[in-house]
Amino acid sequence: MLSKNQQKNIRQLSRKKHRQESGLFVAEGEKLVHELLNSGWKADQIYSTEPLQQTPYTLVHLSEMKKISHLSSPSPILGVFHLPHYDSSAVNHQEFSLVLDNIADPGNLGTIIRLCDWFGIKNIFCSSNSVDCFNPKVVQSTMGSIARVRCHYVDLHTLIEDCDAKVFAATLDGSSHYKESFPSQGLLVMGSESHGISEALLEKIDHRITIPSFGGRGGAESLNVATATAILLGEIFRP
Amino acid sequence: MLSKNQQKNIRQLSRKKHRQESGLFVAEGEKLVHELLNSGWKADQIYSTEPLQQTPYTLVHLSEMKKISHLSSPSPILGVFHLPHYDSSAVNHQEFSLVLDNIADPGNLGTIIRLCDWFGIKNIFCSSNSVDCFNPKVVQSTMGSIARVRCHYVDLHTLIEDCDAKVFAATLDGSSHYKESFPSQGLLVMGSESHGISEALLEKIDHRITIPSFGGRGGAESLNVATATAILLGEIFRP
Numbered sequence: 001m002l003s004k005n006q007q008k009n010i011r012q013l014s015r016k017k018h019r020q021e022s023g024l025f026v027a028e029g030e031k032l033v034h035e036l037l038n039s040g041w042k043a044d045q046i047y048s049t050e051p052l053q054q055t056p057y058t059l060v061h062l063s064e065m066k067k068i069s070h071l072s073s074p075s076p077i078l079g080v081f082h083l084p085h086y087d088s089s090a091v092n093h094q095e096f097s098l099v100l101d102n103i104a105d106p107g108n109l110g111t112i113i114r115l116c117d118w119f120g121i122k123n124i125f126c127s128s129n130s131v132d133c134f135n136p137k138v139v140q141s142t143m144g145s146i147a148r149v150r151c152h153y154v155d156l157h158t159l160i161e162d163c164d165a166k167v168f169a170a171t172l173d174g175s176s177h178y179k180e181s182f183p184s185q186g187l188l189v190m191g192s193e194s195h196g197i198s199e200a201l202l203e204k205i206d207h208r209i210t211i212p213s214f215g216g217r218g219g220a221e222s223l224n225v226a227t228a229t230a231i232l233l234g235e236i237f238r239p
Numbered sequence: 240m241l242s243k244n245q246q247k248n249i250r251q252l253s254r255k256k257h258r259q260e261s262g263l264f265v266a267e268g269e270k271l272v273h274e275l276l277n278s279g280w281k282a283d284q285i286y287s288t289e290p291l292q293q294t295p296y297t298l299v300h301l302s303e304m305k306k307i308s309h310l311s312s313p314s315p316i317l318g319v320f321h322l323p324h325y326d327s328s329a330v331n332h333q334e335f336s337l338v339l340d341n342i343a344d345p346g347n348l349g350t351i352i353r354l355c356d357w358f359g360i361k362n363i364f365c366s367s368n369s370v371d372c373f374n375p376k377v378v379q380s381t382m383g384s385i386a387r388v389r390c391h392y393v394d395l396h397t398l399i400e401d402c403d404a405k406v407f408a409a410t411l412d413g414s415s416h417y418k419e420s421f422p423s424q425g426l427l428v429m430g431s432e433s434h435g436i437s438e439a440l441l442e443k444i445d446h447r448i449t450i451p452s453f454g455g456r457g458g459a460e461s462l463n464v465a466t467a468t469a470i471l472l473g474e475i476f477r478p
Contacts, residue, residue, distance in 0.1 A: 145459050213358075220354075221382075224350050227468075227469035230469035230470050231469050
């Protein structure tokens with residue numbers, strides 16, 4: 001039986017402030033919880049409406065699960081996990097990494113994390129005004145990839161100034177991404193859904209690339225940031 | 240002043256049954272409504288909280304707009320439009336078209352419609368159990384591309400049997416999409432978010448393609464259907 005206070009504490013983990021104060025976040029669903037546990041993430045508590053094997057857990061009634069779940073239809077298992085400590089200075093810059101400037105939509109960030117996992121990108125650098133990757137909606141939409149891809153919230157200006165490798169910016173006025181030859185190390189910078197990459201940041205980047213539109217005049221004016229990232233990564237990792 | 244009955248009729252357009260009975264659908268937001276009007280779509284009524292020029296409209300109070308809007312934060316303009324009549328038998332098969340088998344998520348379909356608009360794909364064939372493209376959430380997430388890309392709800396088995404061009408299926412066990420040479424006409428079939436392409440349909444398709452994963456063992460098991468479509472279209476339209 002969960003006390004009202006315990007229920008409140010778990011629900012409040014939907015807010016960044018409470019995650020930072022408590023050092024905890026929530027992940028729901030069998031696949032996601034097991035993927036985090038199997039990847040060595042430390043659980044504070046696992047709540048389940050059904051008996052579990054191997055993992056220590058607290059059995060809760062479905063009515064209780066509904067009170068602590070962040071999903072509209074709760075799954076049988078909810079894990080409260082400790083936030084990890086990532087050291088962004090230890091990132092290996094001999095690989096390709098992604099940079100996100102002011103990405104606001106949790107679903108977009110989650111989809112991009114899953115995409116990076118598919119292409120073997122281990123690190124994403126996010127501007128501090130981007131949505132937090134431990135927001136429950138982001139965690140859920142990563143489909144488990146949050147266990148393997150690290151989001152670092154850093155000052156992007158410093159990151160790009162200090163970067164020795166090639167930096168690419170996705171814009172609407174660059175050269176065709178099909179004509180670019182991508183090195184095996186570098187950064188790809190994607191901008192916000194509504195405003196693109198901030199002007200001040202864009203000034204620091206030499207290579208602007210664009211996905212050519214084949215729709216002609218009057219077609220779509222832009223692409224969703226996750227689908228644009230998908231197309232560019234598809235080309236960057238082209239064997 | 241809108242009557243309770245009028246308000247109810249507009250709200251009910253969130254349901255396919257009511258859209259089909261009335262022959263109407265809802266689009267919200269200045270850009271979307273104007274894009275439909277400018278593309279010649281016929282409005283039944285335009286509701287606005289602010290005076291409009293050129294278009295006939297009904298001025299409504301914000302409190303009324305909140306009652307008819309399908310958005311959590313209503314925009315100043317809402318249009319009720321007539322459903323179009325598409326003739327799928329008139330589709331030009333000399334181009335590349337997309338086929339969607341059992342796509343359930345409105346956001347995914349909307350994003351895919353926007354993506355097709357970018358690549359100049361004019362027709363999408365959807366299985367009848369796919370989400371309706373005039374669902375308000377789909378319409379909103381197309382960002383206006385619904386005005387230009389046509390979704391035809393047809394029997395996919397017949398479509399594929401009757402197709403003279405090459406048909407590609409996106410699966411997890413095909414050959415690398417990077418190694419395929421894509422013709423300028425054909426069909427690309429994408430499957431449902433949770434179950435992929437149905438077995439019976441897959442049996443009718445000769446060419447199975449897969450986006451290779453670079454994440455190695457233990458990486459993401461699959462991609463979101465909209466991002467997978469993005470990567471494949473990026474390659475299909477590679478100049």
